[in-house]
Amino acid sequence: MTEDTPFPTQNRSPKDWWPEMLDLAPLDQNARDSGPYDDDFDYAEAFEELDFEQVKADLEEVMTSSQDWWPADYGHYGPLFIRMAWHAAGTYRTTDGRGGASGGTQRLPPLDSWPDNANLDKARRLLWPVKQKYGKNLSWADLIVLAGNVALESMGFETFGFAGGREDEFEPDAGADWGPENEMESWDRFDEDDDLLGQLGATVMGLIYVNPEGPEGEPDPEWSAQRIRQSFSRMAMNDRETAALIAGGHTFGKVHGADDPDEHVGPEPAAAPIEDMGLGWESDYGSGMGDDTITSGIEGPWNSTPTMWDTSYLDNLLNHEWEAHQGPGGAWQWRPVDADEIEDAPTAQDPEGEQTPMMLTTDVALKKDDDYREIIEEFQNDPRAFLEAFSKAWYKLIHRDMGPPERFLGPEVPEETMIWQDPLPDRDFEPVGEDAAAQLKDEILDSDLTTQQLVKTAWAAASTFRVSDKRGGANGARIRLEPQRSWEVNEPDQLETVLSTYEEIKAEFNESRSDGTAVSLADLIVLGGNAAIEEAASEAGYDVDVPFEPGRVDAEEERTDEESFEALKQPADGFRNYVGEAFAEFDRKPEEHLVDQADLLDLSVEEMTVLVGGLRTLGATHGDDRGVLTDDTETLDNDFFVNLLDMGYEWEEAGEDGATTVYEGYDRDTGEVAWEATRFDLIFGSNSRLRTIAEVYASEDGEEEFVEDFVDAWHTVMTLDRFDLE
Structure with missing residues (x-):
């Protein structure tokens, strides 16, 4: 190398050179353990060893001990911890089950650096002494959620319960598709009917749900209500649960927009300089913290009692008229028309100071939408109904991604099992021998x-x-x-x-x-x-x-x-060679969906490969015999791989059948069509890595290994939901 030639600073992967190459990284992630704990570590056992009441006491001590390096609003970190827990759990989406608090992925990119998670890095650093004390007995995933629950209780709210059991992840989820956009806070994810495309749950890249200023930055409450309903429904919430969550969450704390974030706020954690030690969003406005904090760019509290559970949020929203304006941070927010008649809140760092409450466009949306308004009026008139609705909606929010209740741990697990937990009856018989x-x-x-x-x-x-x-x-x-x-x-x-x-x-x-x-x-x-x-x-x-x-x-x-x-319901099932009409909503190739489906089944590349080959050989395909590259579907042999890789056949695209591209395999000697297949099949011959595995199974000495591997992978899938066996 010459003096003028810079030494390369990183290796380039094959996918860097050929971006269209099939990405198998999610399945590689399934095949390995990335964490530091031994294989025999049992988190459930470790969690049950905790002195749970002492953990909660430690959390409350942290919550009420303001630190100079990031002072607490109103002397209490509770609202900050509620936002942290909410944003960890709120990424959950029903469409593919991804997101949620499990794994503690808020501490990893990209979530740790999403605009909507600005300054939550401080919340997690405040919790470090608790995490450090309890080590592997308390995962970050459980700690983040528990902190939110304890925060609610410390401010006078009666929670429905808490369950531990969330194990930590130590690398980002390679299979999570958060959206097609190339820039944060953009929204190229809607069709011509303004519906969210594919499996996405949030309406904006880098936000948890919707833009608080209003859709596409417009302070339009009616449009905002539409977006809220769509986004929250994809996160398993109905109208009543949605209204309860927004009203309950906004009963506490404030939003921060002392000035324009574009003018004063530095890069997010993933882009921050090394000396910032993983913290981001450093601000040069005033002290950069306390009353000078800039987070969302929206400024102000919702009510005069930001660290107390009551109905003051509902009273302010419903009893006053609100008008849109641009606050000190330059963002759209709403102020009371009759500002002299609304009770002021204290300033965040001075109990003697005064600040007029504000509302977000997403708050005013609850008032302008007839269905939401009926619900919040009921809550205002019946505080007990409000408390019960928020407690159950919050419990659902922070536990929705945990699966069946037999996985729930700790002394505060409710006896009641909710319908969203997919309850099964107790077995009242002895299983067969x-x-x-x-x-x-x-x-x-x-x-x-x-x-x-x-x-x-x-x-x-x-x-x-x-x-x-x-x-x-x-x-x-x-x-x-x-x-x-x-x-x-x-x-x-x-x-x-x-x-x-x-x-x-x-x-x-x-x-x-x-x-x-x-x-x-x-x-x-x-x-x-x-x-x-x-x-x-x-x-x-x-x-x-x-x-x-x-x-x-x-x-x-x-x-x-x-x-x-x-x-x-999957829009396609590559294991059964099926593509439904709904697949057109997804901007992906069939083989990419096969990898995604295999990822949701927690399979490795090898397991996906052998399962496809075995299911094809057994004729277990949808409707017809496409991809069944054998004449004997009563025999579990390696015919699929043998015939797929046989150079005696030449493959050509034969056209479309609905949403499926059909390929025909011609016998080179006779010119006759011998087989029909789809992209789900041909990918195992065309992708170099998948082909290397297919070649093992297609070899003359590979059939026995194929059968054994198929049986193992089959058994894995058949027992994925048997949590009682763990």
């Missing part, structure tokens, strides 16, 4: 059901699981209930045949037992898939035993929220 399971497998295989039907049904039930929010899976057999029973991908007519056969087997078996054992439909569905795989492997000459852990139960229809479960 090995002999009974073998008998049931024989009965299933002796029925008229085919290998394809058995495998398809088990996959359809189990593959609804999402590791992101621990929802879905085979347990509960909700595939027999709406909405799953009618999903196109599940081929309802064929599914009905399978389920009715299973119901007959279940009834006859359970009636014949006198020892207290029984089988659920959920167990039968998984057992049937296992039996079909064992039979198909035997046809290929391999004696395999697919592990089976009985104990699943069947969900009750009245305890299944049909609308909530509709969110589990």
Whole structure:
């Protein structure tokens, strides 16, 4: 190298050179542990060792001890900690289950540097002494949420409860798509009907929900109400819960916009200089803190009692008229028309000082929208109803991504199980043993059901699981209930045949037992898939035993929220070679969606590959035989990989079928079409990395390994929702 040639400072990845290359990083993340703890570390056990009351006492001590380096507003950090917990949990979205407080990802990029999280880095630094004291017994994820709960209680609010059990992540979620924009606080994510595209939940890049100034920076309350309803509904909240959360959260604290952030505020943590030690948003306005703080650019409290639970927010909003103006930070906010008649609040650092309350466009939206207004008027007239609505909505907000209540830890877990927790009945029978399971497998295989039907049904039930929010899976057999029973991908007519056969087997078996054992439909569905795989492997000459852990139960229809479960429906299923009409909303290629789906199933690259190959070989595809590159779907062999990589076939694009691009594989000798496939199939031959794995399975000595790996990966998917086995 010459003196004028700079030494390279970083390596470039293949994707840097070829941006269109399929990104497999989310699946690589699934295949490794990135944290510092040993493999045998059990966070649940560690959490249960805590002196929970002492932890809460320590948090309250932090909350009421103002620090010179970041002084507390009104002498209490409670409102700051509520915002921190809210913004950690509020990233959750029903569409793919991603986001939420679990993992403590607010302390990692990009979330730690989102504009909406400005100055929350200070909140987490204030909590460091508590985290340092309790170490691995208390995750950051639990600590952030618990701090918000304790903050509410310390200011007079009665919370509904708290559950621990959120384990920390130590690297950002490589599978999370936060939006298509290239700049923060932009909003290229709406269709022509002003609906959010794809799986996104927030309306603006870098914000948790909506722009507090109003949509696209316009102080339009009616438009804001529309955006609020759309965004909050994608985060599992109905109108009543939404109104309660906004009104309850804005009962506390203030917003900060002493001056224009563009003029005075430095870079976010991810872009800050190394000497700032991970802190960002340094301000040169005045002291840069306290009454001089600049966060959102909006300035002021909502009421005169910013550290007390009461109805003063509702009274101010409903009892006064408000007009839009640009505050000292240059942002749109609302001031009372009758400012002389509203009770002033103290200033943040001087209890003797006075500041006129303000409102955000998102607050005024609750008043201008008829449905929201009816709710907040009820809350104003019935403070107990307000308290109960906010307590339950807050509890839902901070626990929505944790999955079923059996994962909840600690002394403050409520006895009540809510419908949004996908409740399952307690098992009132003994699960079947090995002999009974073998008998049931024989009965299933002796029925008229085919290998394809058995495998398809088990996959359809189990593959609804999402590791992101621990929802879905085979347990509960909700595939027999709406909405799953009618999903196109599940081929309802064929599914009905399978389920009715299973119901007959279940009834006859359970009636014949006198020892207290029984089988659920959920167990039968998984057992049937296992039996079909064992039979198909035997046809290929391999004696395999697919592990089976009985104990699943069947969900009750009245305890299944049909609308909530509709969110589990995938717009495409690459494992079954299915693309639905809704896939057009997603700006991604089919193979990219396959990776996303595999990520939600917590699979590695190798597991995704072997599952696709096995399901194709067994003919477990949607509707037709596209991608089934074999003439014998009753045998579990490596034909899919062998024929996909066979240079005796030449592939050509043959056109579109609905939302699916079809490819035909021509026999080079005869010129005849031998196979049909989609991008879901060809990616395993065209992508260099996936091809390296496919070549292993397609080799003459690779079939046995293929069968063994398929069984392992299949069992993984069948038990993803079995938290009772952990």
